Amino acid sequence: MTPYQKWIAFHTIYIKEVRRFMRIWVQTIVPPAITIVLYFIIFGEIIGTRIGPMEGYNYTQFVAPGLVMLAVINSAYANVVSSFFGAKFQRSLEELLISPTPNYIILHGYVLGGVTRSILVGGVAAVIALFFTDLSIQYWGIMIVVLLLTATLFALLGFINAVYARTFDDVTVIPTFVITPLIYLGGIFYSINLLPELWQKISLLNPILYMVNTFRYGTLGISDINVLWALTMIGVFICITYIYALHLLRTSKKLRQ
Amino acid sequence: MHPALSINGLRKVYANGVEAIKGIDLEVAQRDFFALLGPNGAGKSTTIGIINSLIRKTAGTIDIFGISIDEDFARAKLNIGVMPQEFNFNAFERTMDIVVTQAGYYGIPHSVATERAEHDLKLMGLWEKRHTRAIALSGGMKRRLMIARSIVHRPKLLILDEPTAGVDIDLRRLLWELLRTLNSEGTTIILTTHYLEEAEHLCRNVAIIDHGTIIQNTSIRELLKLLQREVFVMDLISPLVKTEDWSYGDAQIHIVDSNTLKVNTHRDQSLNDIFNHLNENGIQVSSMRPQSNRLEELFLSLTRSDPP
Numbered sequence: 247m248t249p250y251q252k253w254i255a256f257h258t259i260y261i262k263e264v265r266r267f268m269r270i271w272v273q274t275i276v277p278p279a280i281t282i283v284l285y286f287i288i289f290g291e292i293i294g295t296r297i298g299p300m301e302g303y304n305y306t307q308f309v310a311p312g313l314v315m316l317a318v319i320n321s322a323y324a325n326v327v328s329s330f331f332g333a334k335f336q337r338s339l340e341e342l343l344i345s346p347t348p349n350y351i352i353l354h355g356y357v358l359g360g361v362t363r364s365i366l367v368g369g370v371a372a373v374i375a376l377f378f379t380d381l382s383i384q385y386w387g388i389m390i391v392v393l394l395l396t397a398t399l400f401a402l403l404g405f406i407n408a409v410y411a412r413t414f415d416d417v418t419v420i421p422t423f424v425i426t427p428l429i430y431l432g433g434i435f436y437s438i439n440l441l442p443e444l445w446q447k448i449s450l451l452n453p454i455l456y457m458v459n460t461f462r463y464g465t466l467g468i469s470d471i472n473v474l475w476a477l478t479m480i481g482v483f484i485c486i487t488y489i490y491a492l493h494l495l496r497t498s499k500k501l502r503q
Numbered sequence: 504m505h506p507a508l509s510i511n512g513l514r515k516v517y518a519n520g521v522e523a524i525k526g527i528d529l530e531v532a533q534r535d536f537f538a539l540l541g542p543n544g545a546g547k548s549t550t551i552g553i554i555n556s557l558i559r560k561t562a563g564t565i566d567i568f569g570i571s572i573d574e575d576f577a578r579a580k581l582n583i584g585v586m587p588q589e590f591n592f593n594a595f596e597r598t599m600d601i602v603v604t605q606a607g608y609y610g611i612p613h614s615v616a617t618e619r620a621e622h623d624l625k626l627m628g629l630w631e632k633r634h635t636r637a638i639a640l641s642g643g644m645k646r647r648l649m650i651a652r653s654i655v656h657r658p659k660l661l662i663l664d665e666p667t668a669g670v671d672i673d674l675r676r677l678l679w680e681l682l683r684t685l686n687s688e689g690t691t692i693i694l695t696t697h698y699l700e701e702a703e704h705l706c707r708n709v710a711i712i713d714h715g716t717i718i719q720n721t722s723i724r725e726l727l728k729l730l731q732r733e734v735f736v737m738d739l740i741s742p743l744v745k746t747e748d749w750s751y752g753d754a755q756i757h758i759v760d761s762n763t764l765k766v767n768t769h770r771d772q773s774l775n776d777i778f779n780h781l782n783e784n785g786i787q788v789s790s791m792r793p794q795s796n797r798l799e800e801l802f803l804s805l806t807r808s809d810p811p
Contacts, residue, residue: 255610265600344580
């Protein structure tokens with residue numbers, strides 16, 4: 247394929263992905279928005295007012311960046327895992343696999359689709375946050391970069407999950423038993439400085455902590471960890487998952503016998 | 504001129520140790536209408552799967568119009584269109600989108616894809632349904648949509664896996680006409696089917712695959728010459744007086760009921776002689792038909808043996 251043909255193939259996959267999640271916007275855009283509203287009402291307004299300031303911000307302001315990241319992570323992952331597994335399950339993926347479209351174009355198309363949905367949902371979450379609290383962005387560049395990197399990483403992880411999944415249960419196992427606990431223990435609702443020293447060290451093993459804190463640094467200017475180190479770690483994770491996803495596309499017996 | 508498809512020494516051993524393809528050689532000429540026949544589990548789908556890259560081969564070589572799939576599979580794939588037996592489109596997408604998206608996978612610009620999709624959907628009688636989600640189409644319409652999708656990138660080699668499975672007679676005839684037209688316009692077609700009448704009707708050449716090996720690879724005409732005996736069913740004008748089966752020359756005549764005979768005859772036996780014999784015995788035939796398709800008879804005789 248010529249570079250132009252590859253571009254068309256990539257654009258086709260990407261538009262198909264966007265069309266898919268926009269077609270079912272009630273399932274893809276609305277639920278995270280409702281979840282975020284509930285978080286702000288319960289943790290921000292009802293419980294948050296009794297907690298008091300954290301790291302110099304009121305509790306609603308403190309949790310707002312984490313809640314945006316929560317929406318971004320879940321949406322990026324869910325979009326790719328459900329779309330790619332759905333295509334595999336319905337066997338419509340076969341038409342893509344038998345086409346001359348290179349594997350990396352397939353991966354890029356699906357990942358960018360997931361990133362797009364997650365940014366859209368993240369934007370909705372940010373708008374909702376503004377109804378509950380004031381947010382003055384400290385570092386736009388860092389905020390945007392970490393948002394995109396996080397969305398890319400979880401879109402890649404969703405892709406890998408989808409390749410391995412045999413049933414719809416397999417699609418929900420990782421989000422339920424791995425990602426959700428990591429998110430809740432990733433410093434969305436608290437600063438790890440509040441934890442005993444041992445738990446602080448254990449928390450540092452959680453990759454989501456780096457993403458949430460870097461995003462919080464971009465929005466509020468505060469972080470429990472070194473931002474440059476966090477960005478480097480996210481970049482390394484992306485490289486590893488990208489190479490592995492491509493490897494699976496090339497070799498997985500779950501796609502080609 | 505390179506053949507449309509050239510397979511040499513193709514083998515496939517699955518991870519569970521099953522050897523599905525045992526070193527087959529096959530050549531399909533450009534513009535041919537070729538039937539790949541075989542019983543269930545013979546290796547047809549595995550062979551097609553390897554050609555379209557959904558199954559990895561264990562050994563052997565495959566060239567598509569002279570392009571080795573090992574050297575440049577992407578370029579080889581540009582020439583192939585595949586219509587699988589099972590519906591495998593996204594049921595929630597619109598008919599038009601399914602076809603245009605498929606074209607996009609082959610790097611065809613959207614404007615060209617839209618024009619072709621319009622042409623192909625009109626050809627398949629689906630233009631009025633272009634905004635309908637695939638899930639709402641009838642079985643026959645879905646089948647036509649599968650064909651429209653498989654030809655939108657104008658493949659030079661079209662592989663059809665049971666294209667008329669489960670469709671009514673009218674649609675089958677319509678699809679036959681469409682396939683004949685595509686073939687006459689230069690598309691090489693490889694067809695797998697369980698309707699042997701279809702293969703006999705459409706195809707010029709045939710390969711029969713059984714237990715992972717090709718047991719026949721010739722023209723339909725040559726293949727039919729292998730058929731030594733044929734069975735005809737004859738309807739009679741008036742009821743028979745005879746009550747027991749009898750023979751005439753090499754033909755065995757079996758009484759099905761008082762108004763029907765079944766005549767098993769050698770292919771060299773003159774049917775005129777048989778009619779004369781019946782006439783001499785006061786038996787008048789009103790109509791006659793083969794008991795089953797000739798190719799079907801032959802296919803059964805070639806593949807009937809139990810697996811070793």
